[in-house]
Amino acid sequence: MPRSRRDRGHQAPRTEERPMVDARSATTGCLAGVRILDLTQFEAGPSCTEALAWLGAEVVKVENPKGGDPGRTSFRSGPGQDSWYFLLFNANKKSITLNLKSPRGIALVNDLARKADVFVENFAPGAIERLGLGYDAIRKVNPGIIYAQVKGFGTGSPFEDNLAFDMIAQACGGIMSVSGERDGPPVKPGATLGDTGTGMLLAISVLGALYRRKGTGQGERLEIAMQDAMLHxxxxxxxxxxxxxxxxxxxxxxxxxxxxxxxxxxxxxxxGPNDYVYIYTSRANPAHWHRLLQVIGREDLIGNPQYETGLARTEHEPQIDEMISAWTRQRDKNEAMRILGAAGIPAGAVLDTGELQNDPSFEKRGIMQTIQHPACGPFKMPAWPVRHDGAPPPVKPAPLLGEHTGDVLGAWLGLSADDVKGLRRDGVI
Incomplete structure (x- = not known):
């Protein structure tokens, strides 16, 4: 599909059989009726609103008519296609386009906020206030709204005006300082804890605020700083x-x-690069160590005071590691995990993303689901991992830019098709 067509907000034909899920899935309905106005981009904010969408909320993503969320063009997968990155963090949402440099566009955001339960943003410091859409402004049109913000650094921090991305939060929040080998430099973990980790904490807080509002009718402002979240x-x-x-x-x-x-x-x-197995013996269960000795054929060390306690084993850690390595080197990681797990020893093969994506058990259980995207084609992605009454919620494709503009403005604000045409003609959407 040509990029220009999607940028203008035209709808593309969609198939009703988009989600292709082997496992039984069901809409949770947990947040049915909850309306969320989503002014987030990239990952920290979108991961929060995506979680709420999986739980049944109607999440309407407000995007710039010219290009939309910058995440759409990150790690681009092909000409005229949204990036896989965007698809992963915007499933189950709707997209509308509004020109926030237009007074009419700002007025429409206010109108939508009046109908919303939650407003979420993660713009650069001060940007939302400069647009006239800060908490005080939105609260005037909807006193009961839950206004949620993701910032890099918290209010009152000496760095509160600084920009931050995932890796900045991990550096300033302590994650990197404790990652890596003891005698090596700090390391950035592969997981995007600064982004998705922050988004999950905000999603939990939004749920708490919604629950509180059911009894009090009161809205509130939620702010989470990515640096602060890392301490968690x-x-x-x-x-x-x-x-x-x-x-x-x-x-x-x-x-x-x-x-x-x-x-x-x-x-x-x-x-190979990921041919490893992680083995752990709990300090709370000495039987793990004894079972491990039996598995690797070193029963002779059971009861030996030099190896019997965790403190004693610390003195002989290099020798212990070599004993275990001699056993694991004779087996592949999956075999090692099976043998150790069957013996009651905590163990896990180091699985890479390819192995995880192609593991049929994840697809069978609905943890990995395949969506049929109208521009990008079939795409298998991780779904919401919580099962509700035994089934995961279904994943629907991330929206095309502006795909739902007419529908949302009609359903939320009562605008007619002619009204929408006029807004498009005037460059508002």
Whole structure:
């Protein structure tokens, strides 16, 4: 589909059989009737609103008529197509286009906010206020609205006017300082904790605010800073600091709290980049260590005081790691996981994204679902991982730019088809 057509907000033919899901799925309806006005872009905000859409809310994404969410052109998959990145964070939403540099466009946002339950934005610092759509302005048109914001740095922070992305939040929020090998430099984890991790915390907070409003009728302002959110994910590291009196150290594949070998990633055959298995023995269950010794053929060490406690094993950690590695190198990671798991030992093969996407069990259970996108074709993506009454909610394709402009303005504001044509002619949508 030509880019220009989608930019003008024209609707494209859609098939009614878009989601292709092997597992039984069902609309949760948890948030049925909840209207969310979504002025977010890239990942932190969209991951929040996507979660709410999966739970049944009507999420209307407001986008610039000329290009839309910048995420649409990130990691582009092909000419005239939205990026896979965009598809992953905007499923189950509707898209409308409004020119926010137009007074009429701003007025329409206010009209939509009057009908909304939740307003979510993650613009650069000060941008939403300069548009005249800050909390005080929106609260005037809808005192009961829940107004949710994602910022890089919190209000009152010396850096509150700074821009931030996922990796900036991970650096300034402590994540990188505790990631990597003990004698190596800080490392950025592969997971986008700064973005999606922040979005999930905001989604939970929106749900709490909605529940509170049911009883009080009161709206409220929610603000989460990406830097602040990162502290939530390294609470164990603060416990380690309290114990040692020193900043938490990097521990590689070990635990930040330490003191409980064996615990780590062990090599498997044939020796590829992800041919490893993670093995853990809990300090709360000494039987894990005894079972592991039996599996690797070292029953002779059961009861040996040099290996019997976690503290004692710390003194012999290199020898223990080599014993286990000698066993794992003789097996592939899936075999190692099966044997260890069957013996009651916590273990997990290091699976890459290709293995996960092609694992039929995920698709059978609806954790991976295939959508049929009108421009990008079939695309398998992770769905909402929570099962509601035994089934996951279905995934619908991310919307084309402006695909639902006419529908939403008609349903929410009562505008006629002629009204919508006039707005398009005037460059408002």
């Amino acid at each position: 994910y390294i609470r164990v590291c603060f416990a380690a600091q309290a114990t040692s009196g020193r900043p938490a150290e990097r521990a590689g594949a070990k635990l930040a709290s330490g003191g409980n070998p064996p615990c780590g990633i062990y090599p498997c055959k044939p020796g």
